[in-house]
Amino acid sequence: MSTGLSLADHITLEMRTDIIGGRLLPGMALIESDLVTAYNASRNTIREALHRLGQEGLTRYVRNKGVVVRRLGVDEVRDLFQVRRTLELQAIATSKPLREYQSDRMLEAIEATELAREREDWRAVGTHSLCFHQHIVGLMRSPLFDEFFTNIVAQMRLVFSAAPDEEHFQAPWLERDRQIHDLLAEGEKVAAQEAMSLYLDDSEQLLLDMLSHPSRH
Structure with missing residues (x-):
C-alpha cells in the first residue's frame, strides 16, 4: 500500500477502477454485504467508500434499492x-x-x-x-x-x-x-x-x- 492513504481511500480507488473498467455498471445495486466480501473490507470501510463515490458523482441512493451505480443523463x-x-x-x-x-x-x-x-x-x-x-x-x-x-x-x-x-x-x-x-x-x-x-x-x-x-x- 502507498503511504498516506487510508483503507477507505484504497477501496474507493478500487471501486472507481472497477467502474472505469466497466465491471460496475450503471443501475447496479451496491449491496454492502457483497462488497465486504468482494473488496475484503469491513462494513464501515465500505460505507465510507460508497459515501466518497457518491460525492464524486459515481453512485447515488435510490429509495428501496439502496446505493446504486449512477446513470447519467x-x-x-x-x-x-x-x-x-x-x-x-x-x-x-x-x-x-x-x-x-x-x-x-x-x-x-x-x-x-x-x-x-x-x-x-x-x-x-x-x-x-x-x-x-x-x-x-x-x-x-x-x-x-x-x-x-x-x-x-x-x-x-x-x-x-x-x-x-x-x-x-x-x-x-x-x-x-x-x-x-x-x-x-x-x-x-x-x-x-x-x-x-x-x-x-x-x-x-x-x-x-x-x-x-x-x-x-
Whole structure:
C-alpha cells in the first residue's frame, strides 16, 4: 500500500477502477454485504467508500434499492464534455514538444485499444481509449488535474456502459486517437487541437443522440 492513504481511500480507488473498467455498471445495486466480501473490507470501510463515490458523482441512493451505480443523463453528459474540452484542449495548447515517455504512454493505450478491438472486447476498447485521453491531460503535469480527470473518466465510462450497442459507439475512435497522437508527435499543436475539438464534438453528439433516442442504436 502507498503511504498516506487510508483503507477507505484504497477501496474507493478500487471501486472507481472497477467502474472505469466497466465491471460496475450503471443501475447496479451496491449491496454492502457483497462488497465486504468482494473488496475484503469491513462494513464501515465500505460505507465510507460508497459515501466518497457518491460525492464524486459515481453512485447515488435510490429509495428501496439502496446505493446504486449512477446513470447519467443528457445534462450530465453536456457538463462532462464541457470539462473535457477545457482540460484536453488546454493540455494540448500548453504542451511542450512530446517527450518519448509521453508518446510511449499514448501509444501503449492506443495499442491496448487495438488489441481489445481485435478480440471484440468493446468495453475494454472504451476503457483504453479513455486512458489515452488521461495521458493527454497528463501533458499538463498537474497531479490535481490528473486526479480530477480520473473522476471524469469514471463518469464517461458510465455513459459508455449505457450504450445499447457499444460496438457501434466505440468503433470509430481508435484511428482518431492515433491521429491526435501523430500530430502531437510531429509538433503540429494547432492541428492536434482542431482534431481533438472535432473528436469531442462528434463524441458528445453521438452520446447525446444515443441517450435521447436509445431505440435507434
